[in-house]
Amino acid sequence: xxKSSISRKTKETNILLxxxxxxxxxxxxxxxxxxxDHMLNAFARHGEIDFKIKAEGDLHVDEHHLVExxxxxxxxxxxxxxGDLAGIARFGEARIPMDEALADVALDMGGRSYLVxxxxxxxxxxxxxxxxxxxxxxxxxxSNGRFTMHASVCGExxxxxxxxxxxxxxxxxxxxxxxxxxxxxxxxGVL
Numbered sequence: 001x002x003k004s005s006i007s008r009k010t011k012e013t014n015i016l017l018x019x020x021x022x023x024x025x026x027x028x029x030x031x032x033x034x035x036x037d038h039m040l041n042a043f044a045r046h047g048e049i050d051f052k053i054k055a056e057g058d059l060h061v062d063e064h065h066l067v068e069x070x071x072x073x074x075x076x077x078x079x080x081x082x083g084d085l086a087g088i089a090r091f092g093e094a095r096i097p098m099d100e101a102l103a104d105v106a107l108d109m110g111g112r113s114y115l116v117x118x119x120x121x122x123x124x125x126x127x128x129x130x131x132x133x134x135x136x137x138x139x140x141x142x143s144n145g146r147f148t149m150h151a152s153v154c155g156e157x158x159x160x161x162x163x164x165x166x167x168x169x170x171x172x173x174x175x176x177x178x179x180x181x182x183x184x185x186x187x188x189g190v191l
Contacts, residue, residue, distance in 0.1 A: 002177075004081040006073045012065040013057035017073045021081050021177055023050025031055040031070060033063050035127035035159075039166045040070075047170035063128060064136075071137045075144025082177060085109060090185040092176030096168040101155025103164035105172040108148040111191040115139045118152035119161065126159050134162055138169070147176075 002021040009015075025045040029037050031053065044051035053074075057066030082088065093106040115138055121131035142149045151168070155161045184191055 002081045002083075004077040006077045006080065008069055008073050010065075010069065012061075013055065013069040015053065015055040015057075015066075015069055015073050017055075017070075017077050018050075018052040019074075019077050019081060020050040021078075024048055026050045028052040028054075031066060032057070032059050033066065033128050035129040035162075036063070036067060036070075039129075039162065042163055043166045043170045045170075046167045047174045049170075049174075059128075063130060064133065067129075067133045067137055068140055071140035072144050075141045075146075078141075078145040078147075078173075082109065084184070085111070085191045086184050087179045087182050088185070089176055089178045089180050090191075092172040092174065092178075094168040094171030094175070096164050096171060098160045098164040098167070099155075099157065101153060101157060101160035101164045103151065103153040103161070103168040105149065105151045105165070105168035107169075107172045107176045109146075109176045109191075110148070110186065111146045112148055113143045113146055114148040115142045116150045119165065121158045121161065122156070123158050126162060129162075131158055131162070134165065138165075 005018045007016045025048050027044045029040050095104050153161045
């Protein structure tokens with residue numbers, strides 16, 4: 001059972017997240033940021049992860065704290081659900097087009113946190129979601145999830161580019177966490 005439930009309460013946010021890595025893509029997501037909800041729903045659906053998140057935060061300030069803390073909790077939940085990483089494929093990649101946009105994501109779930117992201121956005125916001133938070137979300141997620149992510153996206157429409165990134169991440173993750181045996185895929189014998 002690769003499930004996890006994590007909560008985080010600070011003076012800025014209150015987040016409850018549940019996930020099941022072996023789900024079907026069912027979601028119950030509410031963050032108060034419509035575009036962010038849309039991206040998290042796309043991630044869960046395409047990653048075939050059952051995902052529930054209730055997040056409240058100081059949106060009267062801006063969306064930064066809520067997006068950051070959601071990434072912290074999601075990364076911790078992924079790490080907890082994966083346990084010692086025994087049997088997983090470990091590596092995953094995906095190339096996802098969305099109209100004129102094209103995203104590439106490659107993952108190593110081997111326990112080392114790193115993000116390389118090549119992405120430029122034309123607008124400061126998509127809906128109520130600041131485009132500079134895309135990098136911060138994935139960087140925080142990789143750090144707390146203990147994985148390496150290389151990603152790039154090109155295109156013209158910022159909505160399409162961000163959505164292609166989230167979907168490519170979902171497919172790469174689905175492939176990386178697939179159970180392929182019982183052994184840890186490392187010459188060290190541990191990740």
